[in-house]
Amino acid sequence: MTTTDDFRAQAHALIADLDAATSEMMSLISAHQLSGPEWERVTRWQHEAYERWMTYLNTRSYPGTTDDPANC
Structure with missing residues (x-):
């Protein structure tokens, strides 16, 4: 499997878990x-x-990017 x-x-997987938790929370609110x-x-x-x-988002180095702020 590639880095991407x-x-x-x-x-x-992380988004699915967050979505499930948020959906469950909204169900309880309803x-x-x-x-x-x-x-x-x-x-x-x-x-x-x-x-x-x-x-995860804040610690990942994204494929094809550099740490150089000029490339943002």
Whole structure:
């Protein structure tokens, strides 16, 4: 697998997890369940999924790019 393929596969997995967590959170909001153990579980999941996504984006060196700010 190429570096680009690796990036896409990992990005897809992280986005899918974040999307699932956010969807679950929105379902609880629609059901007016904004407290309790399930709300705590889902908000923790959503927060952690978001943090994993942002960490991945901020620590990756993207294929075909350099660290030179002039190339941005």
